[in-house]
Amino acid sequence: MKSLNLVLSTLLIFNLHLPAYGGVSKVEGSNAPDLQYASVLNNYVRNPECAKDAGNIAQSGATVVKDTSVNLVNGTSCKITGTASGQTVKFATRDVDLAYKGMCQAPLSYVGDASGWKAYLYTTSAGARGKSIQLRNATLEPLGKITETLQFPCEDGTYVAVESTSATPGAFNAVTRYEPFKPGVASVNTPLTNAGTITVGSTGGGAAKSASPTADRVMVGQIGNFGVFRYEYAHATAGNAGTGDVLYSLPTGYEFDSTRVSFFAGAAVGNASFKANTGIGSVQIGNGSAQAFGQIFPYDSTRFRVGIINTDTTSTSRGMQSGAWIGFNTTALTLSFDFIAPIKNMADVSTITPNQYDYGPRKFTPIFTGLGTVTNDECFESRSGVYNIIDCKVTLGTGTAVEARMNLPNGNSGITLTQGIRAAGNTYSAASGGLNPVIPLIESGANYLTFGVQGPSNAGLTKVNGSVFATSGLQFSFRAIVQIANWLPNGGAQQLNGSYISKSDSVLPSEKALISTTSPGSVIRSISTWIASITRNGTGNVTIVPVAGVFPFPNMYCECTTYTAPASGGQCIIDSTTAISPTAIRVQTYAANGTGADKDFFLTCTNSK
Known part of the structure; x- marks a missing residue:
């Protein structure tokens, strides 16, 4: 048995016990009495509701006591009180049975005003991971309670931390639990988006793209802690070949995870070590008269080479090479790379934040500038x-000669705007007469609204001081709509148990199988029965038809890899003869010389909205 720490930090740290294969934990030795206070879903945390007062709890600055007036779970809850920023409470850990090797989640339910606290994941090896959750004032919610859920790999040294962020954080009541991952809380998954143009170099220097490429882009997405990359390039006017092997760079800010990817910087051409090195993804390269197929080979943390098995017009095998046959000095060059790779610091958990679902009206207290002493505000x-x-x-005070502003709620910021200040809404006044219209304004990236006045002496899209329109006692009603940076379209529905889902609306359907193209085409093995039929179209070419409904969403991403290592002469691509779809995936396998040949291959497909 090994220890796994699951933290709640103010720093509030709940220590947990995970049973083998997700069953109920065993009652062993001196641990047994702790279970009498815990429900089935809470029995991995010692004293999770403070039923034993402060037993098994170490306090530093903040205090934690049993509170029977707030019955979140079993008639009690933990009342956590802080008096300064950074105060901590640590709950004792249980041991963890690492026979369970899946994803876990820790729901944290709380009542009261917790807006002076945040929650996040923490590991002893990597520190804080993912985004933090700013806790909120649960008294403003219809049910008076909020549940936040953090998802993470079940492993030693993992914490869910709650930390006081305010000089006056106040008190709130909370309970937590630790449990195997439940379907419906998704890993972080994002669709492919444009990450800019391709950056190239070479081991000997001098390689350069054409000055006028007809296609040049990198697309990046995410599936869990893997980056999904697509490189597309073409030119009709040659660039420079340079010397040595061509090196392609990952987009700025991305690095291969060295703990899960091996690098090789030795010579490529004719080097058995390079050939034997494990490649990833699939590559297609053409020069107008011949084509090559290959894989991606990481060179260092930010660059990779392309290993290819190519044929020229005489079908002469060139073996595994990298840029030696088709360089950027080729007149008619086309490149297409698709690969999935482990990426450093890419969250392998979904920290589920409040800004990822739609919600109804909530009260908040804004901060006004330049509008005097604002009273009777209701926002x-x-x-x-x-x-x-x-x-x-609101009721305005006497305006002053400073720019009139109101902060956006929750520290939100508007998106980047290329056309400058724009109107965000409209206003009305309780005064009669010819008051010039006051217009709420939003500017690029701002976390506040400003105001303009449309009239003979003022342009409506020009920010004004509060003294221009604010008079003491003036009742002022306005509505504004602001597009917020980092908010996702259709933010996602709330989970039935009250916790928040991640960037993806649900767990993305993902399937894998080992398939043979040998006539008539067959499934050798699969993790589930997801393939309805396989049709052999020719040597090495098959069409896989999934069972109806397995992939319910329109967007498909598939990757195939031959069962034998690349060094033994087998390649596989997703055949683009027919469009890949949730109802049909066509695959072509090749021999070492680039001609079609029957090969066994792994097919992995993921489906998203």
């Missing part, structure tokens, strides 16, 4: 997709 904010909707009615 609500809600979310619809990427938009933050703000609805306020």
Whole structure:
């Protein structure tokens, strides 16, 4: 048995026991009494609801006591009180049975005003991981309770931390538990988006792209802690070949995870070590008269080479090479790379944050500048997709000669705008007469609204000082709609148990199988019965038809790899003769000389919205 720490930090740290294969944990030795206070879903945390008062709990600055007035789980809950930023409470850990090797989750349920605290994942080996969850004031919720859920690999040294972030964090009540991952809480998955143009170099220097490429882009997405990459390039006017092997760079900010990817910087051409090195993904290269197929071979943390088995017009095998046959000095060059690779610091968990689902009106207290002493303020904010909707009615004070502003709720910031300041909404006043319209304004990347006045002496899209329109006692009602940076469209539905889902609406369907192209085409083995039929179209070419409904979403990503190592002469590509879809995937396998040949291959497909 090994220890696994699951933290809640103010720093609030709950220590847990995970049973083998997700069953109920065993009652062993001196650990047994702890279970009498825990329900089935809480029995991996010692004293999870403080039923034993402060037993098994170490306190530093903050205090934790049993509270029977807030019955979140078994009639008690932990009342956590802080008086300064960074105060901590640590709950004793149980041992963890590492026979279970899946994903785990830790729901944290709380009541009261927890807006002075945050929760996040923490490991002893890597420190803080993923995004933090800023806890909120649960008294503003219809049910008076909020549940946040953190998802992570079941492993030693993992914590769920709650840390006080305010000088006056106050008190709130919480309980937590630790359990195997439940379907419906997804890993971080994002679709392919444009990450810019391709960066190239060479081991001997001098390689350069054409000055006028007809295609040049890198697309990047994410599946869990893997980056999904697609490189597309073509030119009709030659660039420079340079010397040595061509090196391709990952997009800025991305690095291979050296703990899960091996690098090889030795010579490529004619080097058995390079040939034997494990490649990833699939590559297609053409020069107008011949084509090559290959794989990606990481060179260092940010660059990779392309290993190819190519044929020229005489079908002469060139063996595994990297840029020696087709360089950027080729007149008609086309490149297409698709690969999935472990990426450093790419979250392999979904830290589930409040800004990833739509919600109804919530009260908030804004901060005004330049509008005097604002009284009788009543402001609500809600979310619809990427938009933050703000609805306020206030009584203004005497405006001052400084720019009139109101902060956006929750520290939100608007998106980057290329056309400058724009109107965000409209306003109305309780005063009668010819008051010039006051317009809420939003500017690029700002976390506040400003105001303009449309009239004979003022342009409506020009920010003004509060003294221009604010008079003492003026009742002022306005509504604004602001597109928020980093909010996703259709933010996702709330999970039935009240916890928040991640960037993806649900777990993405993903399937894998080992398939033979030998007539008539067959499934050798599969993790599930997801293939309805296989049709052999010719030597090495098959069409796989999934069972109806296995892939319910329109977007498909598939990758194939031959069962034998590349050094033994087998390659596999997703055949683009027919479009890949949730109802049909066509695959072509090749011999070492680039001609079609029957090969066994692994096919992995993921489906997303």
